[in-house]
Amino acid sequence: MQDAPPSLLAVDGLTYAYGARLAVDHIAFDVRRGEVFGLLGPNGAGKTTAIACLSGLQRPAGGTLTFDGAPFDPVERPADRARLGLVPQSLAVYDDLTALENLVFFAEMLGVEDPREAAVAGLALAGLQERSRERVRTFSGGMKRRLNLAAGLVHRPELTLLDEPTVGVDPQSRHHIFEALETLKAKGHSMLYTSHSMDEVERLCDRVAIMDTGRLLDTGTPAELAERAGLPGADLEATFLELTGHRLRDEA
Amino acid sequence: MxxxxxxxxxxxxxxxxxxxxxxxxxxxxxxxxxxxxxxxxxxxxxxxxxxGGAPMPRVDLALLDLDRTEQSAALVTALLASDTLDVVRPGPDSAPWDEADVRERISSGEDPYGMVIPQGYAEGADLILLRDPGRDLEEQLVLMSLVGALFDAGGEDFAWEMSKRGLEASGLPPELTGRIEAVVNGFRFAVEAMFDEAQANGSFDEDAAFGGGDGADDDGADGDGENAGNAGDAAGGNAVGMAEILQLTLPLELVDVAPEGRDAxxxxxxxxxxxxxxxxxxxxxxxxxxxxxxxxxxxxxxxxxxxxxxxxxxxxxxxxxxxxxxxxxxxxxxxxxxxxxxxxxxxxxxxxxxxxxxxxxxxxxxxxxxxxxxxxxxxxxxxxxxxxxxxxxxxxxxxxxxxxxxxxxxxxxxxxxxxxxxxxxxxxxxxxxxxxxxxxxxxxxxxxxxxxxxxxxxxxxxxxxxxxx
Structure with a gap:
């Protein structure tokens, strides 16, 4: 049996509360080096809050984070944040700047030594070389989504946190984004990926964690999860519904 | 990185x-x-x-002359010459106004002020100034212009008339006012005779009379940054401002003070x-x-x-x-x-x-x-x-x-x-x-x-x- 790759990010007992409500309730998992790890859950499960804690946007109420075996504090230590890439759910790019200017700016903010070179590489990743000098305002939703992805990867982070990176895109852009992510995976890039699309997760992720109401229900490969849910051979969607139930989750 | x-x-x-x-x-x-x-x-x-060298704002004044005498015509001419009044009168093709028309113009908001020169003005009847009580901001401009016009039209007679009214307003009984008027008239004729004499022998300097020269004292400038200005100019469109009149009639020196280098x-x-x-x-x-x-x-x-x-x-x-x-x-x-x-x-x-x-x-x-x-x-x-x-x-x-x-x-x-x-x-x-x-x-x-x-x-x-x- 092949040894599992070493853990890159280890999360243990991570907790975050909005007032009295626990949005993330003592969750524990690890993302291994070179792995794509899927974080699944219905609306309001706590996925985005967990990512906010991991990326230093929110200070966890409890738990420990370890990165490559060392304590990790992205809230307090900018150098720790530099090891991560964030692709947020929103289209976090500047409409009045060109695609190139956007990537140069983010590369500068992320401390890249040659921001222009990194931006040009990012444009290639997003398939936007031809439109590099056009303002983002003129881009389609899919183009913006690709640029959003490139902006999170422009500094070649050790681990990239992707929060539903394909929401609302056309099939062509989705295909392009997936190709880009599979290329990165093939090169050994580590990613933590959240999505509502079970197909995407099954296609891309090596292991998956399923969350609901702030708690982690199970972690493993899709086949392991199905087995433990009593649905051997079932697809991930069936396993997910078995674990989280059929109740509608309308986020406020 | x-x-x-x-x-x-x-x-x-x-x-x-x-x-x-x-x-x-x-x-x-x-x-x-x-x-x-x-x-x-x-x-x-x-x-x-x-x-700042720009002309003063102007106020509309509806004017009706019911007296139609030489004296009322002189007042109309003086009002028309005012820098701060736009005198409004019926056009040549429109019907003549009466006092009710002027009142209507003010109550309807067409003009903020109106003046009726009543019949008998030349014999001493009072002018009637009609005003919209809500437009008191312009009142000072109108009154200043009116005083100026009355001086222009009535000259020394107006000055003496003002003095007489002032005495009456101070509470003197009419018989005493009449006696004072007789004394003042005697004094006035004596003064006029002196002016005539001075004019006849060439010693009267008309340029130095009211409104004829600079009101302010040019000697006010000194090394501390005080500059005497031309108060006549500073008064804007009026040839003589209230301050300048006071300066000429009271023991008062008017000095403009401005920092050195300020554009006049x-x-x-x-x-x-x-x-x-x-x-x-x-x-x-x-x-x-x-x-x-x-x-x-x-x-x-x-x-x-x-x-x-x-x-x-x-x-x-x-x-x-x-x-x-x-x-x-x-x-x-x-x-x-x-x-x-x-x-x-x-x-x-x-x-x-x-x-x-x-x-x-x-x-x-x-x-x-x-x-x-x-x-x-x-x-x-x-x-x-x-x-x-x-x-x-x-x-x-x-x-x-x-x-x-x-x-x-x-x-x-x-x-x-x-x-x-x-x-x-x-x-x-x-x-x-x-x-x-x-x-x-x-x-x-x-x-x-x-x-x-x-x-x-x-x-x-x-x-x-x-x-x-």
Whole structure:
């Protein structure tokens, strides 16, 4: 049996509360080096809050984070944040700047030594070389989504946190984004990926964690999860519904 | 990869903000054009109202002459010659007016004032001045013009008539007034005889008589920066102002005092209007710019910035730098415009203007950041900024000089940023003060203190409402 790759990010007992409500309730998992790890859950499960804690946007109420075996504090230590890439759910790019200017700016903010070179590489990743000098305002939703992805990867982070990176895109852009992510995976890039699309997760992720109401229900490969849910051979969607139930989750 | 420090990251954000700002052509044009237009319009309007070589405003006066005598015609001619009255009379093709028509014109708002010269005016009947009681602002202008016209039309007779009426008004019984009139008339005829004699032998200097020469004493200038001006010119359109008349009839010397180097044609109201509008527009423009923090949050880009390996305070600092720079640019564009159009001296006072503008821009930037920090939505930011800026502008004296406001309003106005900013600019432009003068240091000190408080507030709001770790 092949040894599992070493853990890159280890999360243990991570907790975050909005007032009295626990949005993330003592969750524990690890993302291994070179792995794509899927974080699944219905609306309001706590996925985005967990990512906010991991990326230093929110200070966890409890738990420990370890990165490559060392304590990790992205809230307090900018150098720790530099090891991560964030692709947020929103289209976090500047409409009045060109695609190139956007990537140069983010590369500068992320401390890249040659921001222009990194931006040009990012444009290639997003398939936007031809439109590099056009303002983002003129881009389609899919183009913006690709640029959003490139902006999170422009500094070649050790681990990239992707929060539903394909929401609302056309099939062509989705295909392009997936190709880009599979290329990165093939090169050994580590990613933590959240999505509502079970197909995407099954296609891309090596292991998956399923969350609901702030708690982690199970972690493993899709086949392991199905087995433990009593649905051997079932697809991930069936396993997910078995674990989280059929109740509608309308986020406020 | 090398994480950036506070200032380096802040400069990076400031550059990005300014680049974004410059991309919105229409927004950019409006950001500079609107203040320019307002400064031009207010400067022009206040220039007319407040002098500075510009003509006085004019008031409409509906005029009806029922007396139709030589004396009433002389009064009509004098009123028509007034610089401050637009005399309105029925046109050649329209029906003649009666007193009811004049009353109707005033009650309907066509004219604020009316005058009826009644039958018997030449024999001493009183003039009838009709006024709209709500239009008391123009009253002084009308009365000053009327007195001038009566002097012009009636000459010495009018002066004696005024004296007689004054005696009667003081409570003297009619028989005593009659006796005094006889004595005064005797004196008057004696004086007239002396004038006639002086004119006949050539010793009477007509140029030195009422209204014929300079009212002010030209000897008032000295090395301490006091300049005697020409009070006759300073009175605007009137040949002789009330102060000049008083000077000629009372033991009074009238001396114009102005700082050395002030343009004699520069009006107080012009410098006030330019300074007032500049401070108000600076606040409006910078609040608009400061909203970029809200936009970043709503758009989601703030999440990227907060997760970047830079000090989180560099985000706020970068926004402040971009806002501050925009403010500096705006102020110097506006004052440059005022320098060219209104002759407000910017060059010789550049050091003071620079120091003052640095302090004011800092405070306005802090104000904008505090608003952006407090507001949860753009709508909230718009609403509260309009409310605060208009209130501060009104009470602080951006629209009209504080001295023209009720005392309570003046007292409240001193608690506004606008008041102290404006005080500094007026100190520079009107009183010629240097930034090291105690009054200027006081104004700048207050503005700086406000800036520090607002910056601390903005910083706290940024940490609690935007960073939220």
């Amino acid at each position: 090398k994480p950036r420090g506070l200032l380096s990251a802040a400069m990076c954000i400031a550059r990005k903000d300014l680049r974004e700002f410059s991309r919105d052509g229409v927004g950019l044009l409006l950001a500079f054009l609107l203040p320019l237009v307002l400064v031009a319009v207010f400067g022009f309007i206040m220039g007319r109202v407040g002098g 044609q520069l009006g107080y109201q012009v410098t006030h209007a330019v300074s007032g509008m500049t401070v108000m527009m600076l606040l409006f423009s910078l609040v608009g710019f400061g909203r970029s923090l809200l936009i970043e949050r709503d758009k989601g880009t703030l999440v990227r910035l907060l997760s970047a390996p830079v000090p989180k305070s560099s985000i706020l600092l970068g926004k402040l730098l971009a806002t501050f720079f925009t403010g500096l640019l705006l102020v110097f564009v506006l004052f440059g415009f005022a320098h060219v159009v209104f002759d407000i001296d910017m060059v010789s006072r550049f050091d003071t203007l620079l120091v003052l503008t640095l302090v004011n821009c800092l405070a306005c930037t802090a104000f904008a950041a505090a608003i952006a920090g407090w507001a949860r939505t753009e709508k909230q930011a718009d609403g509260v900024s309009v409310l605060l800026i208009l209130t501060m502008s009104a009470l602080g004296g951006s629209w009209m000089p504080s001295m023209m406001m009720p005392e309570a309003a003046q007292a409240v106005g001193r608690f506004t940023l606008t008041y102290w900013s404006l005080r500094g600019y007026q100190g520079t432009f009107w009183y010629g003060q240097h930034w090291t003068d105690p009054e200027m240091l006081q104004s700048m000190g207050v503005v700086l203190a406000i800036a520090v408080v607002l910056l601390a507030l903005a910083s706290r709001l940024f940490r609690t409402r935007y960073v939220r770790t």
